[in-house]
Structures are given as C-alpha cells and as structure tokens.
Amino acid sequence: MAGDQGTANEWCGMTDVSPFLEAAVRTATPLLIAAAGESISERAGVINIGLEGCIIAGAYAAFATGGIPIAGYTSAIFAGLAVGITMAFFAVVMRRDQIIVGAGLTMLALGLTGTLFRLREASAPLVTTEPVTAIPLLSRIPVVGPALFAQPAITYFAFALVPALWWWSQRTQGGLALRAVGDSPSAAKAAGVQVVAVQAGAVIVGSALGGLAGGSLVLAQAGTFAEGMSAGRGFLAIAIVALGRWQPVGVALASLIFGAAMALQYVVQAMGWGIRYELVLMIPYVLTLVALAARRRGVSQGQHFSYAPAMLGRSLPDD
C-alpha cells in the first residue's frame, strides 16, 4: 500500500517525467515524418494507403545498407521514392483507384521486405544507430531539456519540417498550386497549373518522407529490422493527418500525442502496474478511433467536412 503510494509519487515527481517525454518525442519522430509526407500527398488530393509500404521499404533499405546513418537514410529515401513513383504512375498518371493501388503497394512492400529479409544470412542483425546529438545549453534545461534537445538528428529534422512545410504551402506559388489541385483540379488546370505533375510530385515527395520515416525507425530506434516492423505506423500517420486537419502544426501536435501513447508501454513496463502489456499496446489504436470520433463531432457543429481537401481520394478527370 505504502509502496504503491511511493511509486506513484515518484512517477508524478518532476524528474521522472523526463525519460517518458524523451521516449514520447523519439517515438513521435517517424510518425511525424510520415504524416508530414502524407499531408503533402493528401493536400494534392491523393490518399496514399501505400505509406505503410513506404515505411517498411525505407526501414529495410536502411537496415540493408548499414554503415553510417547518412547512407542508411539516403537509401531509405530512395526506397520510399520507388514506392511513390509506382503509386504516382498508377494512381495519378493512369487514374487508377487510389485506395486499391495503395493497398496493393503496401502488401507488395511488406511481402518483398519479408522475403529479402529471410533470404539474408542470419548474421549481423544489428546496425549502428544514430547517436544522440545534444544541443549545448538547451539540453541542460531541467526535465524538458533532455527530452527535447538530446535527440538524434533525425528528430530535429522532423520538427524542422513543420515550419518548413507551413512556409512552403502558404508562402510559395508551388504550395498554392498544391492546395488548388487538391481543391479543384479543373480550376488549377485552367490557371495553367500542371495538375498531373503537381499531384504526382506530391505523392512521390510524400512517399520519400515515408521511406525516411522507416529509416528513422531502424536507425534512430530499433537498431535492427523485423518483418512488419512498421506495425501500422503508416495507417496511424494517415489518421494523424486527418486529426491535424491537414495543417503542419496540427499534424505535429497529433504526432506528439501518439508518440506519447506509444511511449506509454515503456512506462507501464517500468512501473510494474500489473496492467497487461498487450492491453497497453492497444492504446494508440483505440486512441486514434476515439480522437477521430471526438474531432468529428466537435467540428460537425460548425463546418463539417471543410478541412479535408475536396478532391481527396478521387481520381483526376481525364483530359
């Protein structure tokens, strides 16, 4: 009784929050990168169910490359690009059903990485993970310092993406064209925007970020590859984009919430609360459902579907 009290107090104590925050931010990183990519693609009107495939492909590429992290990240991006180009070819250029193509590509990537992984010799399953880059001074701030400023470089990159993406989509003609294509391809076309090129480009860039997210999973977290290690992060990222209302800042906040939910499992294990581990693993998924339901209801009072790009999921009209 008294012991329980003590543990709880310790947990509530300021100093113990830090590892949890650190884990939350680290776990949020691949989600944020993938969701940022997906938000680009969805802004142009393409829902990329192949994102899960991009992540697993990126993870495997990073694992298979090994060596220094930068090489791993580069090949992860290329793996995402490969998936993205295929997606863009079928779903954008050939106007095929976005959802079916995406689902097929995710299956393909999961199967292909599984096959390649099993064909490899069983030796050397570990790769060098990216070291923590502590930012001087800032990382010394109590509690939040280690959590936010003693992270691998990829985390800083992920969070730098947020303002960059905002600036690009709101302050450049390219970003304006992207938003116009997702809103009304005919209007964009009439204004001289190369609609197919913009949409395909958005899918490819978004997929490359998906690949990078997969790379970070291996290079900044697990240090190795496991079949199906993407574990639905691509689908979570799609949910995060909807939750963040297709806005970079919203997407970042939603990613952090999910990072925290996933990091909860470490806390539960560490604290020995007697909650079944499997139940804790459900939390992010249940949270997604609850959050999406709550979000929708909150919005439906005012303007219902206005946040989603109008053309999301629809193929472009034929020329």
Next chain:
Amino acid sequence: MSARTDGGPALELRGIEKRFGDVVALAGVDLNVAQGSVHALLGENGAGKTTLMRIAYGLVPADRGEVRLFGTPASSHSVRGAVRAGVGMVQQQLSLAPNLSAAENLVLGRRGLFNPAAAAERLDAVSAEFGLRVPAVSRTQDLSIVEQQRLEILKALSRGARLIILDEPTALLAPSEVDDLLQWIRNFASNGGSAVLVTHKLREALAVADDVTVLRRGQVTRAGPAKDTSAQELAAAIFADTAADGASERSSDQPVPAASSEGAVIVEARDVTISRRVPVLRGASFVVRRHEIVGVAAVEGSGHRELLLALAGLLPITAGQLRTPNRIAQIPADRARDGLIPDFSLVENVALRGLGGRRGVMPWSSLAALTSELLRRFGIVAPSPKTPAKALSGGNQQRLVVARELEREVDLVVADNPTRGLDLKATAFVHTQLRGAAAGGAAVLIHSTDLDEILSLATRVLVVFHGSVREVQPERSAVGRAMLGAA
C-alpha cells in the same frame, strides 16, 4: 456601336477541324475577331461553340487548322501560350478553387513566392482598375455567382489579357446582372480590348456585338457585322433544318389551359423553414394545384435548390408544414450524378426508381420489358436495353430519365433544369412531356437557370430570393426584379 480601333485581328482561326471519336465537332471553321471589337459566337447547344473556343484558348488541341493570336501563329498550343499572347477565357463551368481565397485564386498559376497580403492588395487594385467589384473572401465559394464570374474575368485581365472569351456568361445571371455584364463588355471593347461572347441568346448577341458568327453542327452558317443582320436571319442560320421542328414546338408555347383555382391542392407549404447550419429557406407558404405548371425562379444560392429537394422528399424541412403527394417524379439537374448510374444498363437505370422501398426478388424480366417499351414510347435511341447508360448521348440519357419518371401516372413533378445541355429537339421533347404530365393531372414545379424557359412553360411563377418565397406575375421584368430582391 462604338468605333473600333482597327489594329488587325486579335484572334484568327483558319480551317479548324476537330473530331471526338466518330463525332465531327468542327468541320473547318474560320473565325476573325478584330481588336477592339465584341464578337458574338452563336449556335445551339452542341453546335461546337465551346469546343472552338477551347481550341483557341489551348485547352484542347485541334486536329487540323491554324490559330493565330494577335497576328502570331500559336504553334505549340497550350493555355500557358495563349495567356502569354494575351488571351483569357471565362468558361461556363467557372474554374475557381472553392476553398482557396479570392486573392489566392487570382494569383494561382504563377511562379516564385506567394504573399497573401500582396495578393489581396492586387485583388483590390485590379478590381478598382477594371470596375469589377470582388470582396476579398477567404473562401471563394462564399462569393455569389456574379462575383465569382467577375473574379474569373479579373484573373484573365490581371494576366494581361487583351482578348477575353466568355462562354455562356449570362446563363447563371439574373436579368439586371446580365445588363451590367453586357455593359461592361462594351466598355472593355471601347477601351481597346476584344471579347468573344459565346451565347445561344440572340437578344444578347445583338445588344452587344460588333460582329456575329453562327455555328451549326460544326460549320459556320453565317458570319458578318451585327448591324447587317436581323434576329430572324440569325435564327434561321442557327436552326436551319431543325427550324420546322423548333417552330412547331414553339407554337405549343401557349399556356396550358388557364390555371384553375378550383383544381385539387397537390402541394401545400405552410411556413416552411429549411436550415443547413443556417436557415436557407424561411417561412415559405404556397399551394400548387393539379394541372398547374409552376416555375421557380431564382439566382444561384437563393434557397430554391433546397426547396426543390424538400418538395421531392430528399431534404427534411426544419419547421412548418409541407404536404406533398406520394407519387412524385423527379428530374434532377445533374443527370450524370443524380439521375443515372452511367455504368449501369438501361434496365438497371429504369429499376432505380423506387429502389429504396423494394423488397425481395428483382423482377428483371418485367423491368426489361418495361425498358424496351419506354425506349419505343419515348423515342430513345439505344442499341439495346442492356447498353450501359453512358453509351447514350446526353439527349437520350435525359429522355431515359424523363421516361422513367413520367412513365406512370404521378401527382407531382419536380424538375430542376431538365433541359440543361440538350439540343433543341430534346428540349422540345422534355417540354412536351412536362406539359403532358400537367395535362394528365399532375402538378409540375420547374426550375431553370434560363428564365425564358420558365416563362415559356409556367402559368405561375414563384420567386425565391434570399430564402423567402413569393409569387410574381409570370412576366420577364417583374420576375427579373424579384429575383434580385427589388420590389
């Protein structure tokens, strides 16, 4: 007409040919638009007017022929090239992104950085410079139709357009808005600009144009200065061999036997309010009786669309009482979206009617027999009842919808733009069917964006303005004023 500044042609089309599959859309068309002039391009729906202008603007490539813009041949033809040469086009389907701001739509399609404040200033500036007021809304869909059209014109002008092509610009406007637009076009031309006005309305063409070209079935049937021609001559050039058909149908324009005030009440609305987040229709009260054809006139966004949906039983009302009969026929405005399933066979499309309440086994064989009968009875040209609906021409698709809805006796017909995009014959067919339904005992409510169509059919007119409904004398000027809220 104002004096023209003769600086050579703004647009020259030579021998333009275009086919879509087996259909010849344009068979060698020439057109000359002088600088500083207004050129009216006349013709029926499907005559090739829009296709010709889309070719001029670089939206579609021609199969053969030459396009010259301000004296320079447009070789590698594209929208970008046309814009660079000084051409702008306002299409019938306005091309504005509904969720972008007005200013964003104005500057869309450029390169480099985008500055919202500068774009808003630019909107203000061009708006003032060209005398076309557009409020700086954050969502373009919040603009009225006429404001959206102005924004389209400003888009073109702000890119330095000296030739503006307007495709059926008056179709969605109320009469006084039409006059404003025509006046603006005149002023634009007298300041040295050039304009092509694509229309099927003679009155407008003669009111504003310096030159007129008439297209029929992809060929020029008349071209020359507007002052050298008359409405009769132009009508002959437009309709030619269909003139006989047209005349006979027109002659049936006389109103249906005087609307009897003693006919049974079919529709009764009492203080009907419909809300979609905000009230879009308030306190509407009216009755419609058997044998009446009642026109519903309104400019876009007045609440009439919701009224029609509620009458058809597709939208619940928020307050008040609305009594409608059970047997309702509905002809929706967008047949490809709401009236038909393009991928389904004709039989299946006929089977759609009443599907919501159907139970048990589908009686396919009797539905197939019914479909064959409808094809015969309503003169629908189709290879077989098993053909997918998308294989039919637009006119035959609409005939199928009308046939399905009116095949058995109904008490109420709700028709929303039932002749949009149809040629003269198909239009006449639809009108005949609607009159027939009224004669057979139904109450008919019809809305059309073409006020003349309403006036030619209806014995009474209800005008919806800003959510309120009132009855107006079925007469052009009175209805036109009421549509804009004037007394």
Next chain:
Amino acid sequence: MLLADVASALEAFWRGSLGTSSALFSGTLVRAVPLILVGVGVALAFRAGVFNIGGEGQLLLGAVASTVVGLHWGGGVAGVIIALCASAVAGAAWAAIAAVLRARFGVLEVISTIMLNFVAVNLVSYLVRGPLQEPTRIYPQTSLIAESARLSRLWTGTRLHAGIFIGIVVAVCAWLVLTRMAAGFRLRAVGASPSAARASGRVDVERVTAAALVASGALAGLAGGVEVTGVTYALYENLSPGYGFSAIAVAILARLHPLGVLATALLFATLETGALGMQRDAGVPSVVASVLEALAILAVVAASGRFGISWRATRGPRTSGAA
C-alpha cells in the same frame, strides 16, 4: 545450376500445393475456405463502396467467439452451429463499431477498420495469455474446444472439413443476392453512385453502406469461426496468416464477383501452400506468396481500369467547379 534451383523450387511448389492428395486436401483446399469467406465479404463491402480493410480483425473476433462457445458448450449436435453463429455475430459486431463510427462520427472506415485490426490482434494476445489461457498456463493458447463444437472432417486422414461447403454456399448466395435480390441491387447502386441511388432511387445510402459493412464483417467472423471449429480447435496468436489481407487481393482479382472469388481464393491458397512447400523443401521464403498477391492486385488494377465504384471511404464535399 540456377536452372536446377528453379526446377527444384517449382517442384517443391507443386508438391506443397496440388501435387499430392495430402497437399491438396489437407493444405490448399483447407486454406481456401477462409479466403473464400473473407473474400466474398470484402467483395460485398467493396461493391457497396465501403473500404472494409478490417477483415483480419473481424476474423479474429469470430475466432474468439467460436472458441468461447466451443470451450463452454456442454455437448449436443448444435454446438458447432452455435459456435459458427457466434463467430458471425462477433465479426459483425466488430465491423459495426466501424459502421457506427462512420455514421455517427464521420470517421473514415479505411482508418477505423485498420485500427480495429490492431486492437483485435492485441486482444487475442491478451486473451490467450490471460483469461482464456489453457489451465497449465504454459502455452499462449486456449484449451481445445469440445468435440461437439467441431466441424466434421470430410475424409479421414485429411484435414478437409465441412467448412468448404459453407464457403461455396456463401459465395453462391452472395452472387444470387447481388444479381437477383432488391437488397443486392441496392448495394450495387449505392456503390456505383450514392448520389443517384439517393436522388433517383430514394435509397437510404448510409443504411445500405452500414449494412454492407456489417455483413462483410459477419462473413469474416464466420471465417474465423470455421477456422477454429474446423482446423485449429483452439485460439492462439497468429491463428490467421493474414487471411484478412490476402482476401482483399482475392476479391480484387475476382473483380468483386462472388463466384470469381471461389476461383481466386483457390488460386491464392495454392500460391500460399506452394510457397510454404518451397520454403520447406527449397529454402524460398514463403512470404514470396504475398508479393505475388500484391502483384496480382496491381496487374488487375492496371489492366482492368476502374471498378466503377465510388468509394465512400474518402467522401468529401462535391465542388460545383469540377466537371
């Protein structure tokens, strides 16, 4: 050398899938049963424009329900029927969560059904290590279900069970419903054009899509029940080697035709058991089967164009500007 490798791999594939009667009757045909059931369910949902990607989770819930019935059912011949009914209800209920989330809260089922898959996988993990674990508490699985709750085997010495007939009957019934019944035509109309179904047919589109999703879940749940009562006799993790996902490929390759599903399910079952054979005898990883399945999806999509389905999964407001 390489040629010899290929030849031996192909031979292993043949032996593993169709080449021997045990491979055919204990392997391939047995594996085809859940693919048929989930595949028909997926085809129904897709035809209605509902992207039910949650077959895997619905199947697992069906497996859980039939296990619970099978463990506690006292005896009597009705056991297996009760167990199968329970599995269908559980699968339907799991899909109904997504249906409610969609109808009441506007949550896209493409997201919710996937999330529910993950929840279901973890739920099974929890159950077989917690409340439903076998009495010795050593293995992460349940005890075997009662004999009376098992589907009968068709021939002694093989694992082929009566579930194959359930699969065939379900596929034929689904086909009859789609082509002959008003409910089926309604479902197709809603999938092809919700706006026309609503405006011209007075169809309650939301109700039809919800019903299609729930029916699809019931069939997936039934697949889980058939798997437990016919093959595994117990619940454990990885009970399904991804039937829910393979079934998507099965349905698409069949172009969403229920009778076509019978053929494509058999094809994919052959692929999968053949791949297992190659793994056993020739060292080729069996996941290569899912690569082939994915390629089949892409090939069909590339070759046959669109499916004439207007997905409600990503429904947004229609803009008047887009022609």
